[in-house]
Amino acid sequence: MTAPTYEKLAAPTQGTRVTVDQRGHWSIPDDPIVVLIRGDGIGRDVGTVPGITTCAVRVLDAAVARAYGGKRRIVWFDAHAGDVAREMYYPHVKDEQINNLSEDDQRKLYLPDDTLKAFEYYKLGLKGPLTTPIGGGFRSINVYLRMRFDLYACVRPVRYFKGVEAPNKRADKVDMVIFRENTEDVYCGIEFKSGSDKAARLIALLREMGYEVLPSSGIGIKPISPERSKRLVRMAIQYALKRKLPSVTLMHKGNIMKFTEGAFKDWGYELAKAEFREQIVTEDEVNKGASKSGKVLINDRIADSMFQQIQLRP
Structure with missing residues (x-):
C-alpha cells in the first residue's frame, strides 16, 4: 500500500x-x-x-x-x-x-x-x-x-484493581471481558427524527403492517444479522480459548425481542457448536451430565439477570 x-x-x-x-x-x-x-x-x-x-x-x-x-x-x-x-x-x-x-x-x-x-x-x-x-x-x-x-468488536476487560474503593463488597471477584457488537443493533445509528419525512414514511409502513405507532414518534432501527452475530461470538470464543478462560456468556433480551436479541443467542450457540464442538460444552449439556473439564462453558443470560449476577455472584 x-x-x-x-x-x-x-x-x-x-x-x-x-x-x-x-x-x-x-x-x-x-x-x-x-x-x-x-x-x-x-x-x-x-x-x-x-x-x-x-x-x-x-x-x-x-x-x-x-x-x-x-x-x-x-x-x-x-x-x-x-x-x-x-x-x-x-x-x-x-x-x-x-x-x-x-x-x-x-x-x-x-x-x-x-x-x-x-x-x-x-x-x-x-x-x-x-x-x-x-x-x-x-x-x-x-x-x-x-x-x-x-470496527465490529468493542472489547472491554473489566477487573478490580486492589486498593481502589468500590461500592460492591466483592469487587475483587470481578474479572470479565465484554465483547460488544459495534456495527449493528442500535449502535449502527439508524434513526429518524420525530416529524421528519423518513420517520413518517416508516410509521405509515408500520401502521399498514398492523402496528400502532404514534405519528409523532422518532424511529430507531436495530438490525441484527447471523453473519455479524457469529463473527463476534467467534472472536469471543477464540479469545477465551487462547487465554484459557472458563466460559463465554451470551447476554441478550430475547425474552422481549425474540427475532433480534433471541436470534443473536441462537446464532451464538449455532456458531459455537459448528466451529468449536470439541472445545466447548453448553450449560444445558452440563446440566444433563456432560463434563466441562478442559472445555469452555457456553451459556446465556437475559440482561437483567446478568447484571444481577454480576452484583450478587461476581
Missing part, C-alpha cells in the same frame, strides 16, 4: 508502520506508529493543563518503557477530528451553513480525509472524546469510524 499524501498533516519521520497479512495476522514493530486524535472537550489540552488524551499517552508511554526496558516505544502521529478538525480545515464555514452541505461535506468538517487516510494506512489509532456534529446529515463521528473500518 502506497503511503498517502496529506493536505494538512505531516507524515511521521520516525517509527514503523504496523502491517496485517492476508490471514489477519498483525506484525507489530518495536516502534509502531499510532494515529492519535486528542479530541474535544476534556480531550483537549488547555494551556499547560493536559487533557485526558495527553494523560493517557503519558501513561501508555511509561507502561511500554517499563514493560520493555526502553527497547520499544510508540511513535504518535497527531491527526484531527471533531471541533479541532473543523477549526483547522474549514474555519470559514458557519454553523448556519452546515445544513446546506451534503452529508459527505458535513462529514469532512469533523472527520477530514487526511485523518481517514492516516487510520487506513497505519492501522492503529487512539481516539479521545469527540463533539456531536452540528447538522442533520452527518450525526456521529464514532459511528462513521466504526462503519468505515468495520
Whole structure:
C-alpha cells in the first residue's frame, strides 16, 4: 500500500508502520506508529493543563518503557477530528451553513480525509472524546469510524484493581471481558427524527403492517444479522480459548425481542457448536451430565439477570 499524501498533516519521520497479512495476522514493530486524535472537550489540552488524551499517552508511554526496558516505544502521529478538525480545515464555514452541505461535506468538517487516510494506512489509532456534529446529515463521528473500518468488536476487560474503593463488597471477584457488537443493533445509528419525512414514511409502513405507532414518534432501527452475530461470538470464543478462560456468556433480551436479541443467542450457540464442538460444552449439556473439564462453558443470560449476577455472584 502506497503511503498517502496529506493536505494538512505531516507524515511521521520516525517509527514503523504496523502491517496485517492476508490471514489477519498483525506484525507489530518495536516502534509502531499510532494515529492519535486528542479530541474535544476534556480531550483537549488547555494551556499547560493536559487533557485526558495527553494523560493517557503519558501513561501508555511509561507502561511500554517499563514493560520493555526502553527497547520499544510508540511513535504518535497527531491527526484531527471533531471541533479541532473543523477549526483547522474549514474555519470559514458557519454553523448556519452546515445544513446546506451534503452529508459527505458535513462529514469532512469533523472527520477530514487526511485523518481517514492516516487510520487506513497505519492501522492503529487512539481516539479521545469527540463533539456531536452540528447538522442533520452527518450525526456521529464514532459511528462513521466504526462503519468505515468495520470496527465490529468493542472489547472491554473489566477487573478490580486492589486498593481502589468500590461500592460492591466483592469487587475483587470481578474479572470479565465484554465483547460488544459495534456495527449493528442500535449502535449502527439508524434513526429518524420525530416529524421528519423518513420517520413518517416508516410509521405509515408500520401502521399498514398492523402496528400502532404514534405519528409523532422518532424511529430507531436495530438490525441484527447471523453473519455479524457469529463473527463476534467467534472472536469471543477464540479469545477465551487462547487465554484459557472458563466460559463465554451470551447476554441478550430475547425474552422481549425474540427475532433480534433471541436470534443473536441462537446464532451464538449455532456458531459455537459448528466451529468449536470439541472445545466447548453448553450449560444445558452440563446440566444433563456432560463434563466441562478442559472445555469452555457456553451459556446465556437475559440482561437483567446478568447484571444481577454480576452484583450478587461476581
